[in-house]
Amino acid sequence: MCKAFSCIVDQAGKVTWKLGVDSHSDLARLGGYQDRVLGEFAKIEIAPKNGDYLYPDEWAYSVDESPVPKWCGAHEKELCLAAHAKWLENLDKFIIRHPIVHPFKIAAPETIGPKYIRLLKKWASVWDSVGASVWASVWASVSVWASVRDSVWASVGAYTGSFFRIPVWKSVKHPKGKYPYQPLVTLWNAGLVPSFDGTIWRLHGGKKATVLFSITAEELKAYK
Numbered sequence: 345m346c347k348a349f350s351c352i353v354d355q356a357g358k359v360t361w362k363l364g365v366d367s368h369s370d371l372a373r374l375g376g377y378q379d380r381v382l383g384e385f386a387k388i389e390i391a392p393k394n395g396d397y398l399y400p401d402e403w404a405y406s407v408d409e410s411p412v413p414k415w416c417g418a419h420e421k422e423l424c425l426a427a428h429a430k431w432l433e434n435l436d437k438f439i440i441r442h443p444i445v446h447p448f449k450i451a452a453p454e455t456i457g458p459k460y461i462r463l464l465k466k467w468a469s470v471w472d473s474v475g476a477s478v479w480a481s482v483w484a485s486v487s488v489w490a491s492v493r494d495s496v497w498a499s500v501g502a503y504t505g506s507f508f509r510i511p512v513w514k515s516v517k518h519p520k521g522k523y524p525y526q527p528l529v530t531l532w533n534a535g536l537v538p539s540f541d542g543t544i545w546r547l548h549g550g551k552k553a554t555v556l557f558s559i560t561a562e563e564l565k566a567y568k
Contacts, residue, residue: 348397349431350408352377353420354385359427363434368408386416390428398441398507403428438509445533452535452549456557460536460547464557465564466527467538468545470502471495474515495540502528 351361352371360375368387387408392400502525511520518524536547547557
């Protein structure tokens with residue numbers, strides 16, 4: 345399986361890579377190769393040993409094919425490591441490093457007070473405007489359960505987006521540079537995950553994702 349940083353290097357020392365492209369086949373096409381000539385280039389991967397791209401311990405270089413082309417040695421490794429350094433520079437321009445939180449493995453608030461209800465209201469407002477597109481998916485809501493599923497997956501998508509520094513997010517109006525789904529992230533980091541069945545909003549928390557709070561959409565809109 346290709347890693348987040350993949351590249352290919354040929355005998356002339358040409359290294360082909362692109363941020364967001366980890367498929368060696370795609371990189372071969374980008375580099376103008378046919379990907380049919382054995383030994384025309386070597387497939388390289390550089391990945392953190394601990395598997396954590398946010399907080400890597402040590403980057404490990406490997407040639408992702410066997411046997412390794414005889415011409416691919418220390419010089420080619422240095423070229424690929426230099427490309428990896430440039431990849432990191434580009435990555436750090438838009439990645440935000442903060443701890444990954446599993447909301448159902450931390451203690452949820454004992455009381456769902458006004459602070460969390462107002463955050464839920466802000467999230468509901470975002471949901472009204474963009475819905476399941478927060479998760480960048482188009483799922484047909486054919487039942488109440490589909491609505492609940494969409495709202496929970498949208499929460500996952502919104503939380504995932506908090507790791508990226510993107511000036512303008514599609515499908516939602518917001519001030520440039522401000523993360524439009526921050527209310528969800530704040531709830532998530534407090535151990536609370538919203539769901540919506542088309543009528544009632546709920547906040548879930550704890551190891552069993554227990555419903556800790558519920559309110560109708562109309563009541564939430566009127567909440568001060």
